[in-house]
Amino acid sequence: MVNDLNNNEMSCQELVELVTEYFEGTLPPTERERFEAHLGQCSGCTNYLQQMRHTIQVLGKLTEETIAPQTQAELLQIFRNWKKAA
Numbered sequence: 001m002v003n004d005l006n007n008n009e010m011s012c013q014e015l016v017e018l019v020t021e022y023f024e025g026t027l028p029p030t031e032r033e034r035f036e037a038h039l040g041q042c043s044g045c046t047n048y049l050q051q052m053r054h055t056i057q058v059l060g061k062l063t064e065e066t067i068a069p070q071t072q073a074e075l076l077q078i079f080r081n082w083k084k085a086a
């Protein structure tokens with residue numbers, strides 16, 4: 001349940017912030033574990049990851065510019081709306 005996140009579990013905002021490192025493979029194992037645990041319970045972030053994979057395939061790489069801060073904010077707004085609807 002997304003609403004049952006405790007302090008040890010990753011938030012959607014954390015996940016979005018770490019997605020570049022996740023794809024680059026530079027995420028520490030413990031963080032990666034939390035990242036994937038969050039994905040297992042959050043359809044919003046799963047969709048986000050799929051979009052990122054598509055973006056990487058199109059651009060061939062993922063840069064900081066690919067995920068502009070305002071894009072992150074928009075995505076987080078979308079996540080919040082999904083949770084309300086859930």
Ligand SMILES: [Zn+2]
Nearest residue numbers: 012042044045
């Ligand atoms: Zn999430």
